[in-house]
Structures are given as C-alpha cells and as structure tokens.
Amino acid sequence: MSIFERFFRWFSKVLSPRKGKGDPLASLLHKLIAQLKDTRQIELGCDEVLAQLAQFAEMALRGEDMAKLMPLVKHHLDMCKDCSEEYAALLRILQSAI
Amino acid sequence: MIMTAPGGRRGYNTHNMPERTNKIWLADLRNPGPAQEAALADLRGIIQTGLKYTLQTWLSPNDPRYPSLVEEVTQDTLLRVLDRLDSFEGRSKFTTWVHSIAVRLALTELRRSKWRDVSLESLLEKDSDNFREREVTEPQPNPEAQVERNLLIEQVKQMMLEELTEKQRNAMLAVVIHGMPIEEVARRMDTNRNALYKLMHDGRLKLKQRLAREGLSVEEVLGVFEVM
Ligand SMILES: [Zn+2]
Numbered sequence: 001m002s003i004f005e006r007f008f009r010w011f012s013k014v015l016s017p018r019k020g021k022g023d024p025l026a027s028l029l030h031k032l033i034a035q036l037k038d039t040r041q042i043e044l045g046c047d048e049v050l051a052q053l054a055q056f057a058e059m060a061l062r063g064e065d066m067a068k069l070m071p072l073v074k075h076h077l078d079m080c081k082d083c084s085e086e087y088a089a090l091l092r093i094l095q096s097a098i
Numbered sequence: 099m100i101m102t103a104p105g106g107r108r109g110y111n112t113h114n115m116p117e118r119t120n121k122i123w124l125a126d127l128r129n130p131g132p133a134q135e136a137a138l139a140d141l142r143g144i145i146q147t148g149l150k151y152t153l154q155t156w157l158s159p160n161d162p163r164y165p166s167l168v169e170e171v172t173q174d175t176l177l178r179v180l181d182r183l184d185s186f187e188g189r190s191k192f193t194t195w196v197h198s199i200a201v202r203l204a205l206t207e208l209r210r211s212k213w214r215d216v217s218l219e220s221l222l223e224k225d226s227d228n229f230r231e232r233e234v235t236e237p238q239p240n241p242e243a244q245v246e247r248n249l250l251i252e253q254v255k256q257m258m259l260e261e262l263t264e265k266q267r268n269a270m271l272a273v274v275i276h277g278m279p280i281e282e283v284a285r286r287m288d289t290n291r292n293a294l295y296k297l298m299h300d301g302r303l304k305l306k307q308r309l310a311r312e313g314l315s316v317e318e319v320l321g322v323f324e325v326m
Pocket residue numbers: 045046049076080081082083084295
C-alpha cells in the first residue's frame with residue numbers, strides 16, 4: 001500500500017461519521033457486562049419462581065412491598081424476560097377480575 | 099380428553115358458578131364423579147376467561163390460530179393441574195395458581211411459534227466473528243485513550259472466552275443481545291428453561307468474580323465502554 005493510499009484510508013476513517021457505539025464488540029460486551037451489575041450470589045430459577053408467582057401477584061395487587069417480602073422472586077422477575085412476561089399476563093387476568 | 103360439563107355448556111358464564119374455597123376445589127377435583135366433572139367444567143371456563151387477557155398482547159382473537167391455541171392450552175392446563183394438585187401449597191387462591199400454569203403454557207406455545215424459523219447458528223453468526231477477530235484500531239482524536247480502551251475490550255473479551263463455556267456464551271448472546279426467550283434458546287440446546295437460567299447465572303457469577311480478581315469493577319468497565 002502506498003503512503004498516499006494509507007493516508008487516504010486514515011483520512012476517510014477520521015472523517016466518516018461514527019454511528020452511536022461504533023464498535024460492535026464493545027457494545028456487545030457492554031450489554032453482557034451490564035447484566036453483572038444486578039447479578040447476585042443466590043438467584044431463583046424459573047420453576048421456583050413459577051411456583052410462587054400466584055402468591056406474589058396477589059400480594060403485589062394488594063399493594064404489598066414485594067421487594068421486601070419476596071426479594072428473590074422480585075429479583076428474578078427483573079432479570080428474566082420470560083418470567084416477567086408471564087407475570088404481566090397473570091396481573092392482567094387478576095386485574096380484570098377486580 | 100376432559101369434556102365439558104353435562105349439557106355441554108359453552109360461552110361460559112362465571113356468574114352461575116358456585117364459589118369454592120381452595121379446600122373445596124381440591125376435594126372436588128381429587129375424586130372422580132359428578133363433583134369433579136362440575137369443577138373441571140368450571141375451571142375450564144375460568145382458564146378460558148383468563149386466556150383472553152393473557153393473549154391480549156400476543157395474538158388477535160381474529161387470528162386463525164386463536165381458537166385451537168385456547169383449546170389446547172386449556173386442555174393441557176387441566177391435565178397439569180390434576181397431575182400436580184399435591185404441589186399446590188395454598189399460598190394463593192387456587193384459581194390464581196391455575197392461571198399461572200395456563201399463562202406459562204400459553205406463552206411457551208406463542209414463543210415457540212414466533213421464533214420457529216430462527217436458528218441459533220444464524221442468530222449468533224456475527225457475534226462469533228466478533229469474538230474471533232478484532233478490527234484494527236481506528237485512529238482517534240485521542241490515541242492514548244483509544245489504546246487503553248482497546249486493551250480493556252480485549253481483556254474483557256478474553257475473560258468471556260476463558261470463564262464461560264461456549265454454551266454459556268451462546269446462551270447469553272442469544273438472550274441478552276438478540277432477545278430470544280430463554281425458553282427458546284433452551285429448546286435449541288436440548289435443555290430446559292430452568293436449567294438454562296441457572297447455567298447463565300453461573301456464568302454471570304464467574305465473570306463477576308473474574309472482574310473482581312482483575313481489580314476491575316463492573317461500573318468502571320461499563321463507563322469505559324460507554325464513551326465508545
Ligand atoms: Zn425466569
């Protein structure tokens with residue numbers, strides 16, 4: 001590669017607008033590492049959460065402080081999209097009955 | 099096949115239904131006979147009313163799949179409830195417990211059909227490339243800071259490769275980066291959702307411990323990656 005070519009490449013890179021998080025690996029690692037912020041030593045699995053979901057939903061609808069009363073279930077619902085979707089659906093059902 | 103009540107009531111009307119306590123639900127459902135049949139018919143109506151709200155954000159009632167989905171999920175829920183009566187601990191209303199089972203079955207089915215045509219390989223193709231090779235550093239206004247960032251990226255990438263199994267890494271990428279339901283990733287990895295959640299949790303713990311050993315805090319790493 002000639003010096004001119006090299007310079008031209010460098011120049012066009014510097015001038016080209018960088019899109020948001022320009023580095024795909026960095027943004028990927030960022031998302032993965034972000035998960036560690038809320039990672040706890042002890043977490044429940046999806047089945048343990050399902051077993052307590054009915055109780056959790058009823059108490060939440062009564063306005064109880066669930067982060068305090070059932071912190072492990074609350075934490076799992078914050079971490080797991082599958083379970084939180086199911087929780088949202090269960091709430092819709094219970095709210096419709098009120 | 100669990101049939102509807104004698105007389106084949108359709109278009110269920112919950113107002114005519116006797117109020118059952120948890121105890122009565124259990125007693126009625128445990129012993130075959132007219133009481134069980136009536137309880138099952140009532141439960142069928144309750145499940146189907148609930149499914150209307152469950153499916154609300156997922157499937158239009160005009161969708162051709164709607165009726166068969168409702169029927170299948172109702173049937174599966176009734177069977178599962180009968181099978182697991184002993185595991186009901188009485189910490190909620192019996193019917194809320196039944197709804198929680200129906201919801202899980204319904205969403206499992208919906209996720210399956212939504213992601214049916216997506217393979218894990220195609221989803222993760224680009225990510226694997228990212229992990230394999232790295233683009234040459236772009237010249238930046240502040241080359242020194244850039245070099246530092248690149249070193250950190252390389253370091254974190256290395257940690258992911260060393261601390262996580264390929265299965266853990268792929269699961270995390272599919273779930274966190276691509277939003278694939280854990281359930282669907284698990285299906286493709288021949289495991290189940292519960293086990294896969296735990297596997298990913300183990301992975302997160304290992305990474306967190308490794309960061310700590312390297313003297314890096316999560317916030318610090320995030321801060322550096324954010325300015326990119
Ligand atoms: Zn879960």
